[in-house]
Amino acid sequence: GESVGLHLPTLSVQEGDNSIINCAYSNSASDYFIWYKQESGKGPQFIIDIRSNMDKRQGQRVTVLLNKTVKHLSLQIAATPPGDSAVYFCAENIIGTGGFKTIFGAGTRLFVKA
Amino acid sequence: DSGVTQTPKHLITATGQRVTLRCSPRSGDLSVYWYQQSLDQGLQFLIQYYNGEERAKGNILERFSAQQFPDLHSELNLSSLELGDSALYFCASSVLGQPNNEKLFFGSGTQLSVL
Numbered sequence: 001g002e003s004v005g006l007h008l009p010t011l012s013v014q015e016g017d018n019s020i021i022n023c024a025y026s027n028s029a030s031d032y033f034i035w036y037k038q039e040s041g042k043g044p045q046f047i048i049d050i051r052s053n054m055d056k057r058q059g060q061r062v063t064v065l066l067n068k069t070v071k072h073l074s075l076q077i078a079a080t081p082p083g084d085s086a087v088y089f090c091a092e093n094i095i096g097t098g099g100f101k102t103i104f105g106a107g108t109r110l111f112v113k114a
Numbered sequence: 115d116s117g118v119t120q121t122p123k124h125l126i127t128a129t130g131q132r133v134t135l136r137c138s139p140r141s142g143d144l145s146v147y148w149y150q151q152s153l154d155q156g157l158q159f160l161i162q163y164y165n166g167e168e169r170a171k172g173n174i175l176e177r178f179s180a181q182q183f184p185d186l187h188s189e190l191n192l193s194s195l196e197l198g199d200s201a202l203y204f205c206a207s208s209v210l211g212q213p214n215n216e217k218l219f220f221g222s223g224t225q226l227s228v229l
Contacts, residue, residue, distance in 0.1 A: 032215065034217055034218075041222070042223075043220030044206075044218075045220070046219070049217055089157065100170060100212075101162070101170050102147070102218055103159060104156060104159075105156075107157075
């Protein structure tokens with residue numbers, strides 16, 4: 001099952017360093033993956049997405065890598081500022097009858113020290 | 115601001131009671147999703163509606179129900195509330211509810227406390 005809050009994995013980095021957040025997904029049939037950022041008191045916010053026919057996608061300061069062989073996603077954040085401190089979730093879209101479900105991973109808490 | 119509006123922001127009630135959470139999706143979005151976020155269970159998908167029809171179902175309890183109205187707003191009804199239902203409930207919306215290319219836009223959530 002998934003778990004967040006008190007048991008969240010935590011990554012602590014210095015301001016200006018690069019951050020790498022990892023995620024393992026569960027369904028080999030998933031073909032669309034998204035990273036979300038959740039700041040305290042707010043809902044998750046889209047960061048970047050990637051389809052299964054790609055292994056890398058770059059955005060502004062962020063890069064997502066997808067390794068389908070081992071069902072692994074990573075989010076790389078360049079020159080991380082304190083404002084990036086938040087919980088980061090990977091999510092996979094699983095297609096079911098009549099619709100799809102976006103299933104979230106457990107989340108990783110990122111602390112950026114000034 | 116995501117454009118998704120949820121009310122109320124906070125709700126405090128007692129066990130056994132029933133509450134209704136409301137969500138207005140982004141302008142133009144036809145699909146609405148409900149998620150529950152608790153400390154020990156993370157973000158759990160509850161249910162999805164598309165243009166008034168139920169599209170997908172997750173781990174939604176029988177005590178919970180939802181609907182999407184013709185104006186596309188949605189309500190999540192929680193009844194016979196238990197202490198364990200205390201959580202943050204998020205609504206999200208997307209344009210079509212199609213896989214492979216749709217990200218979700220989340221509201222700020224309703225914090226439900228069952229005492």
